[in-house]
Amino acid sequence: MFDVEKIRKDFPMIVNHPELIYFDSAATSFKPKCVIDEVMDYYQFNNVNIHRGDYDISFAVSKRYDDVRKTVARFINARRPEEIVYTYGATSSLNTVAINFGKKFLKKGDVILTSEVEHASDILPWFKAAEASGSSISYVPFPKSGKFDLEAYEKCFEDKNVKIVALPHVSNVLGYIYPMKQIARIAHEHGTYIAVDGAQAVPHIKVDVQDLDIDFLSFSSHKMLGPGGIGILYGKYELLDQLDPVFYGGGSNARFYPDCSIILKNTPEKFEAGTPDIEGVLGLGKAIEYLQDIGMDEVEAYGKKLADHFIAKLEKLDNVTVYNHGAQAGIVTFNVNGIFAQDAAGYFNKQGIAVRTGNHCAKMLDQIIGVNETIRASMYIYNTEEEIDRFVDVIKDTTLEKCVDSIL
Numbered sequence: 001m002f003d004v005e006k007i008r009k010d011f012p013m014i015v016n017h018p019e020l021i022y023f024d025s026a027a028t029s030f031k032p033k034c035v036i037d038e039v040m041d042y043y044q045f046n047n048v049n050i051h052r053g054d055y056d057i058s059f060a061v062s063k064r065y066d067d068v069r070k071t072v073a074r075f076i077n078a079r080r081p082e083e084i085v086y087t088y089g090a091t092s093s094l095n096t097v098a099i100n101f102g103k104k105f106l107k108k109g110d111v112i113l114t115s116e117v118e119h120a121s122d123i124l125p126w127f128k129a130a131e132a133s134g135s136s137i138s139y140v141p142f143p144k145s146g147k148f149d150l151e152a153y154e155k156c157f158e159d160k161n162v163k164i165v166a167l168p169h170v171s172n173v174l175g176y177i178y179p180m181k182q183i184a185r186i187a188h189e190h191g192t193y194i195a196v197d198g199a200q201a202v203p204h205i206k207v208d209v210q211d212l213d214i215d216f217l218s219f220s221s222h223k224m225l226g227p228g229g230i231g232i233l234y235g236k237y238e239l240l241d242q243l244d245p246v247f248y249g250g251g252s253n254a255r256f257y258p259d260c261s262i263i264l265k266n267t268p269e270k271f272e273a274g275t276p277d278i279e280g281v282l283g284l285g286k287a288i289e290y291l292q293d294i295g296m297d298e299v300e301a302y303g304k305k306l307a308d309h310f311i312a313k314l315e316k317l318d319n320v321t322v323y324n325h326g327a328q329a330g331i332v333t334f335n336v337n338g339i340f341a342q343d344a345a346g347y348f349n350k351q352g353i354a355v356r357t358g359n360h361c362a363k364m365l366d367q368i369i370g371v372n373e374t375i376r377a378s379m380y381i382y383n384t385e386e387e388i389d390r391f392v393d394v395i396k397d398t399t400l401e402k403c404v405d406s407i408l
C-alpha cells in the first residue's frame with residue numbers, strides 16, 4: 001500500500017523544509033535517509049579503496065560494491081551482472097555508447113536515427129559519433145503533440161541505412177512514455193541496434209531490458225533517490241564487450257607492456273578505470289532497495305496519478321496552456337498565458353514552489369511543440385495532491401503584475 005505520508009518522513013529535505021513544494025525531481029530527486037546513512041557509513045566506518053587493499057575492511061567494502069552490481073542487474077532484469085557498467089551518470093553512459101559504438105560499428109553512409117525531442121546528453125554524443133565516422137543523423141518525425149508516432153518511425157527505415165536508433169524511454173520535457181518494446185522490435189527487424197536514454201524512465205517506471213529487448217540503456221543514480229556522480233550503462237554483454245573503454249588507467253587493465261600494448265580486464269571492469277565512486281555505488285544500491293520496497297508498479301502508478309490530477313486541474317484554468325496532455329511519468333509542462341516562463345517561476349519561488357523553466361536541455365523540441373520556454377513541474381514519490389492543489393491555486397492567481405513585483 002503506497003503511503004505518501006510515511007514516505008515523506010524518510011526524506012530529510014522534506015522534513016527540513018516543511019514549507020517548500022519541490023517540483024523539480026526530473027532535475028534531481030531528494031534522497032531518503034537510508035541512502036544518506038549508507039554514504040555516511042562509508043565515510044565514517046569504511047572509508048577505504050576497493051579491490052586494492054589486502055585487509056578486512058577493503059574486502060568487506062569490495063564485496064558490498066560488487067553486490068550492488070547484482071542489485072542493479074536484478075532491478076532492470078539484465079541477464080548477468082557483467083552487463084552493468086558503473087559510470088559517472090547518464091551523460092557519461094550515453095557518451096560511452098555513442099563514441100565507442102561509433103568507432104566500432106559506424107561508417108560513412110550509415111544513419112543514426114534519433115529525434116528532435118532529445119536531451120543534449122543523448123544527442124550531442126551522437127553528433128560527435130556521426131562527425132567522426134562520416135555517418136549522418138536523421139530524425140524521427142514527431143507530431144506537434146510530442147507523442148511518439150510508431151508509423152512515422154517505421155517509415156524512417158524505408159530508404160535509410162539506419163545502423164542505430166537512439167531515443168529516450170521517457171521524454172524529460174513532456175513526460176510521455178514511448179512504446180519502447182515496439183520501437184526496439186522494429187529496430188531489430190531492420191537489423192538495427194537500439195540505445196535507450198533511460199534517465200527519466202528508470203526512476204519512474206519498471207524497466208525490464210530483456211522484455212524490452214534493448215541493446216543499451218543509460219541512467220543516473222541522482223534522479224532515482226541515489227547519490228550524485230554515479231550512473232549505469234547497461235549493454236547486452238556480447239555488444240558491450242566489443243566496445244572500447246573511454247578511459248584507461250588503474251583497475252581496468254590486466255597487464256601493459258613497453259611496446260604500448262594493453263591487456264584489458266573483462267567487461268565490465270575494462271570500462272571502469274580509476275578509483276570509482278564507491279560511496280555512490282553503495283548509496284545507489286540502497287536507493288534501489290528503497291524503490292523495490294515500494295514496488296516500481298506502485299511508483300509508476302503514483303506518478304501517473306499525480307500527473308493526471310495536476311493536468312486535470314490545469315485544464316480547468318483559462319490562463320494556462322498545457323503542453324503534455326496525458327503525460328504518464330510525473331512531468332507536467334505548461335505556461336501561464338502571456339507570462340515569460342522564468343518570470344512566472346520567479347513568482348512561484350516567492351510562494352515556496354520550486355520548478356524549472358526554459359528548454360530543459362532539449363533545445364530542438366521547440367521545432368515540434370512550437371514554444372521554446374516552458375515551465376516544468378516534475379514530481380516523485382514524495383509529492384502529494386495537496387501540494388498540487390496549492391500550486392494550482394497560485395497559478396490561477398498569477399498575473400504579470402505579481403510576477404514583476406516578485407522580481408523587484
Ligand SMILES: Cc1ncc(COP(=O)(O)O)c(C=O)c1O
Pocket residue numbers: 026027089090091092119121122168170171172197199200220
Ligand atoms: C532525458 C535525459 N537524459 C540525460 C540526462 C543527463 O543526466 P545526467 O545529467 O544525470 O548525466 C538527463 C538529465 O536531466 C535527462 O533528463
